Amino acid sequence: MDKTLSSLEDAVASISDGDVVMIGGFGGSGAPIEMIHALIDRFEATGSPKDLTVINNNAGNGKIGIAAMIDKGMVAKMVCSFPRSSDPRAFTDRYLAGEIDLELVPQGTLAERIRAGGSGIPAFFTPSSYGTELAEGKQIQEFDGKPYVMERWLKADVALVKGHLGDKFGNLTYRMAARNFNPLMCMAADRTISQVSQIVPLGGIEPEAVVTPGIFVDSVVEVPNPRQEEEMVRNGEAYA
């Protein structure tokens, strides 16, 4: 069993028009920026994939990553908690023009819905958003005298995540706060593709130090010295 791929091109080859794609990261931390750009390359070359639903905490920043996907017209809908950033122009322009859909989900609910999708839990109750406009139309139930909102699981066709170390079985670790949504998204997609800074031999990650067990990961591609989205945005870089 060897889940390693030799190129970013291979990593993103199987994503189709209309797919639901989870993309890890919180802002730039843990964002698989090189895979996103490989996906943009494919779109530029072939016109696919398009009409994507992208699930991410945010909705892109500056002119790179998810923002560049939006600028290119690849994204039909964003599911996120905070579609704002230091430079939110890409999403804001399309949203205000009615050219992109938004499903706004409270951050903790977003995380829990993704975990539920990966865990075979079709629905759960949370206090979050009760009494607000984000609970409109949702099932409400009282437990122990307190009202809760029912939320459904969230699944995806593909998850693109960024790990730190990976092995050929797909075991992953993450670097510091770059963990965020990545381990959850690994669980909730039909296919999970991870870029990692280093592929290590089996046993190179201690069994107790594995954060995402390989069962949740389908493919691993090595991207040594990955870029930091935040630095790229601060440099004013664009992925044209």
Add this chain to the structure above:
Amino acid sequence: MDKTLSSLEDAVASISDGDVVMIGGFGGSGAPIEMIHALIDRFEATGSPKDLTVINNNAGNGKIGIAAMIDKGMVAKMVCSFPRSSDPRAFTDRYLAGEIDLELVPQGTLAERIRAGGSGIPAFFTPSSYGTELAEGKQIQEFDGKPYVMERWLKADVALVKGHLGDKFGNLTYRMAARNFNPLMCMAADRTISQVSQIVPLGGIEPEAVVTPGIFVDSVVEVPNPRQEEEMVRNGEAYA
């Protein structure tokens, strides 16, 4: 902030009659056997705590640990998935005599209910047990054409867990498969008390290697070279 305690006696001092007590471990792996025996010592000396509801995957083995608690008459009710073991006499005798209650919960549902208790999720839906006697009386709901059973969170007054390394903030790691229910129970109790094989200085556990962050732990007591329940049962030991 220093959550370390100097004795097992202190560790179990605050458990009261009638408390709901989660006890970590799966069989003997990860069972905080020294804390359990300290609790028995206290009961022998003072007559308390009694009428306990104990939540554990199993219901004791041989004449030590939870089995010894049952033999002493400290336990009014067990919540578990598998009240059998190589020597299940302690629970079996009391159960068949109608002297102890049993709430039988499928193992995955037990884990998820405990996690829900720790996560502010009062209820969730699972496919497990649908159509069986263990779903009787429970709310059923269909999602995407498939029926699911609603399960409630599970909380406790106290959790007794066994870690491997701990620090004075309560950060914990676990040794191999001794992890099992321990990290979940840490989340779901009003007070979590952990025995660990070694208390290390702050930073002695890498921030990325922390399995249970200290926010979930109230007290830590060092028990160097803890016993393995399985070996004690095989030796025929009794905690009289």
Add this chain to the structure above:
Amino acid sequence: MSWKKLSNSQIAWRVAQDIQDGAYVNLGIGFPEMVAKFQPAGRHITYHTENGVLGFGRAPEPGEEDWDLINAGKKAITLEPGASFFHHTDSFAMVRGGHLDLAVLGAYQVSQNGDLANWRVGSKGVPAVGGAMDLVHGAKRVAVMTDHITKDGKPKLVERCTFPLTGVKCVTRVYTSLAVIDVTSAGFVLREKKPDISMDELQDLTGGKLHVDGAVGDLDVPRIEE
């Protein structure tokens, strides 16, 4: 009665042949655990145990046990390279969330609509369910391995289970001591049978109608030293 049943080892051998390279598999406690012994050479199979280990291997030598390293049957195990540990909810997320390719379970009864009864035979004694009610949900294939009939000759494949259920419409394939049978929306569909038993004889030992849909293969299994 000219036919001879497969031994448990032989049933386990047959199950093992169907497990593909790269599969993630949970083998139920007891009889199903034997499947691992017959893993065909050249296939890498990752075994999951619900107490929180992925990628475990053979039992350690006697005296070499580490009792922090056990499987769901509380037997000592060893690790293969690339193994991982995780807590119980992550473990059951693997089960319920559809991440396992296969779960193999024992059975008291399997009904023709895929219901499984394998956790208790009546209302007496101490009930114990463990992970069985979770394992029947989520794995891409839920296989049962069982003797075709009970010790007193009654069918274990039935129209409707009479023992308490473990799960409803969950079993996808049954490997018995006489046959390999898929459970489909049409009921039991015979895929393979021992060459020494006739269709009529097999039907007589089966509580539900055995459908045939395409060729019925020979259930040929090598002799295995017990």
Add this chain to the structure above:
Amino acid sequence: MSWKKLSNSQIAWRVAQDIQDGAYVNLGIGFPEMVAKFQPAGRHITYHTENGVLGFGRAPEPGEEDWDLINAGKKAITLEPGASFFHHTDSFAMVRGGHLDLAVLGAYQVSQNGDLANWRVGSKGVPAVGGAMDLVHGAKRVAVMTDHITKDGKPKLVERCTFPLTGVKCVTRVYTSLAVIDVTSAGFVLREKKPDISMDELQDLTGGKLHVDGAVGDLDVPRIEE
């Protein structure tokens, strides 16, 4: 009008005085983050940020940032000894599960029954909620820090919120530029007010009835260089 409002730093100072040694605290993005600067000496407080860090410290020096180590406001942070990382559901389990002692949030409006509006002011533009709707649930105390009135002099403490709600009956205490007010089942209860403002003046600037239950302390805050 003889009274003078506290500066944001001064409100943050006042909030910090109420945080006990050993507390686990989440400070909302923006203005609430200032509270950490005024942590009284001798108290150990552990700060949580919802993107998955417990035990972070001050911002790094410019040029020393590691952008894998950020807070929920996407600012670079540093770690204190004993810190830990975890994923988003574990992080929100800490929030929703009642493990935080205190969450401190900003507000557009707080109603006398504890409703909070702090995520958007109308239906225009791009809505963004982040973790606000989670943070208002679960923490043992949910405190709001805010100017007492809007820039054009309208009350921010109101009978009923007119802006979209973040949460219902969730705020337990409000620290304003003029007063410290508990939100109880009886409504707003005044605990402290600036000595230079009269009860009548304060009530005029408050949208709901200010109840008094016991002594009203002086809201005395040292001068702070901005």
